[in-house]
Every structure is written in C-alpha cells, then in structure tokens.
Amino acid sequence: MIRVLGSIAGLTAAIAILYSLQQTMPGYADITRPIAVHGAIGDRLMARNFELTATKVTLAQRIVLRTGTRERVFETTGLWAVVEAQAAARHESVTVTAASWLGPSGSRYAMSQRFPTMPGLLPSERLEPGLPRKVLMLFELPESQAKDATILVSRTPFTPIDNELHIKTNVPTPLFVRNVARITRGTTPGDWRLEIQ
Amino acid sequence: MSGRFSIGTLGKRAVAFIIAGLGAVLAVLISFASALYEASQPKDLLQVAAGQPVDTGRWTVVVRRADFGKSVKGAPASQQDRLAVELDLTNRSAATSPGYTRILELESPPAGLQRPTFYLARDSAIAAGLHPDMPERVIAVWTWPPGAPPPQKLRFKVASQIYKKRDNLYGAPGWFPGPTAATLDLMVGGPDPAAGAK
Numbered sequence: 001m002i003r004v005l006g007s008i009a010g011l012t013a014a015i016a017i018l019y020s021l022q023q024t025m026p027g028y029a030d031i032t033r034p035i036a037v038h039g040a041i042g043d044r045l046m047a048r049n050f051e052l053t054a055t056k057v058t059l060a061q062r063i064v065l066r067t068g069t070r071e072r073v074f075e076t077t078g079l080w081a082v083v084e085a086q087a088a089a090r091h092e093s094v095t096v097t098a099a100s101w102l103g104p105s106g107s108r109y110a111m112s113q114r115f116p117t118m119p120g121l122l123p124s125e126r127l128e129p130g131l132p133r134k135v136l137m138l139f140e141l142p143e144s145q146a147k148d149a150t151i152l153v154s155r156t157p158f159t160p161i162d163n164e165l166h167i168k169t170n171v172p173t174p175l176f177v178r179n180v181a182r183i184t185r186g187t188t189p190g191d192w193r194l195e196i197q
Numbered sequence: 198m199s200g201r202f203s204i205g206t207l208g209k210r211a212v213a214f215i216i217a218g219l220g221a222v223l224a225v226l227i228s229f230a231s232a233l234y235e236a237s238q239p240k241d242l243l244q245v246a247a248g249q250p251v252d253t254g255r256w257t258v259v260v261r262r263a264d265f266g267k268s269v270k271g272a273p274a275s276q277q278d279r280l281a282v283e284l285d286l287t288n289r290s291a292a293t294s295p296g297y298t299r300i301l302e303l304e305s306p307p308a309g310l311q312r313p314t315f316y317l318a319r320d321s322a323i324a325a326g327l328h329p330d331m332p333e334r335v336i337a338v339w340t341w342p343p344g345a346p347p348p349q350k351l352r353f354k355v356a357s358q359i360y361k362k363r364d365n366l367y368g369a370p371g372w373f374p375g376p377t378a379a380t381l382d383l384m385v386g387g388p389d390p391a392a393g394a395k
Binding site: 029 | 291320
C-alpha cells in the first residue's frame, strides 16, 4: 500500500515539475530579445554600431512637406510626434532603419512609412563614424499614447541579441499640440529645415 | 501451454506494454473520431453586408462600397478597368502591421486576377503599415483582367488571423492565417452606407 502511494506521489510530482518547466520555458522571442540601452531625451546613447541623441519631441496636428513653393499636407486621425535627434555611426557606415514609439498601453507605433521622399528621416540617412548628423523620426499615434512613452531605436526591425535604444520621452501634461510641423527641402540635395508653428 | 489465457502467465513487462498500447490506440481513435465529427458539422459562416464590422482577430474590417471602372475614387487614374473596394481597417494588435493584404478574397475571381494594391483614402498614397487603434480608410484596388466580364455582385471571403504565443517552427510569437471569418456580399456601385453621416 505504501509503495503504491509512493509511486502515485512520485508520478504527481513528476507531472507538476514537467508542467512548471513547460510553462516557464522562455520563448524564442525572449531568448533572442534585443539588449536594451536605457536613457532619456538629451542623453547620448551608444548602441553596438551607432550612437544617437534624441534632442526634442514635438507633437503636431499635421506635417507639411515643402518643396520649392509646393506644399504637401499629411493629416492623421491622431497626432504626429516629431522626434529630432543627432545620430552617427561608431565603427563603420550604417543605416538605422527601425524606430518605434512604445506607448503607455504597450502598443508599438512604428515610424510612419507615409513619407517615401521626405529628406532627413532616420532610415534614409547613411550614418558615418565621427560625423553626427541631424535626423528626424516621425510617428503617427493616438492622443492617448502620447504621454509616458518610450522611443525604441534599433538598426533593423528584428534585432536578435543586438542593442536597442530605449529613450524615455518627456511629453508634458497637458499635451501641447502644435498646429503644423513644416519640413522644407533645401536647395542642395539632402538639405532640409524643420519649422514648428 | 495450459490452453487457457491468463494474465498471470504473462510477465509484468508484457502487461505494461499491452496497457500502454491500448491507451495509444484509444487516443488515436478518439482524436480521429473527433476530427471526423467536427468536419461533418461545419459551422455556419457569418454573413455580413456592407457597413457591418467584422472582427478578424488582428483587424476590425468594415467594408463600405465597391466601384468598378477606369477611374475609381481614391486611387490614381489608370488605363485598365479596376475594381475598388473601400474599407475601414482598425489594427487590434499591439504593433504597426502591413498584414491586411490578404484580408479580402473574391470567392469566384476571374482568371488571372492579381492581388490587390491598397491605397490610403486620405491621400491616395500606397498604404503601408497601419498603426494599432487608429482606424484608417483604405481602398483595395484589383486590376481587372482584360476581357473578363465586369462584376456586378461580389462575394468576398473575409480571412481571419490568429495569434500564436509560440509558433510551430521556432516557438516565436506571431500572427498566422486563420479560417474564413465571414462572407460578404457587395453590389458594385452600391450606395455609400455612411453617406451623410460624416
């Protein structure tokens, strides 16, 4: 009788241990998750192959791209977040293609892909070591996601076991939403200017 | 040989094997029978009309109207006949995604029909990733094969997508094609259900 009880107890314990191992096993996404580098607006953050300093976050109702005398207006149902930054490569030329706005609810808003010809955007600039340049990141997001957000920047959208910058934003309450963020294309290629109205 | 079968004459090992074998056979039978039963009882597919929202898992879709011709509202002009379907998409997942391109499928497409191109209704630009919780009106445009009869009544299958915490290959989380969520009947050139509402 005691031997039977003992074997039942052993079996139950084995099932419990195996179940808990199965439930707590880290998934593929956890094993290969990016390595976070934390910081805030104004901090110079170092990733493995690039460095970036986010300098300013501006919220705006619409974005205007001005080329010569022609203006193209980009409207949204939510808000635009315009993030200005200084970025450079560290050891060799690099293009940083992925940035998202991680809202307080945990939703990730990837950089807007509505501007194929906009100058100065982070993914379209080739960064060189030792030559920091001004870049822009444009996000489209609902008003509720504007506060307490983190900007995530990494070299590619999927960066297994590589660095990802986590930049805490400082959007004040109540939200200060500007009317227009106007990006004017300069006369030389790649030259641009940002005005907030 | 005693001539009479008795469990007692078998070894303990053999008894264990027989019990395990019977269990396996039972498991196979039950799973086979339940698969057969489920296949024999197809669930009624949800039938929706224009203007009714459909929850497809990853997206909420409201199909609004269909247009046919060389110039369709919301898309750049073209020399070829095109079918344009206007729909409102809301991303219900937690990340920006362009994974809506297979959401509508014609039930009986003409031969040679390619996949549609999606345009944003607000500025006729090609639609890319749509953001979570931001409803967006898009226009799906199919280039109609030359020679195919122009459509009048359309029947679409609305595809669903399912979230897997661990996929079968890597154990990585992701969204995968699911079963058809609904069928949708649409008249070409029908009235705008929300006309005047906005």
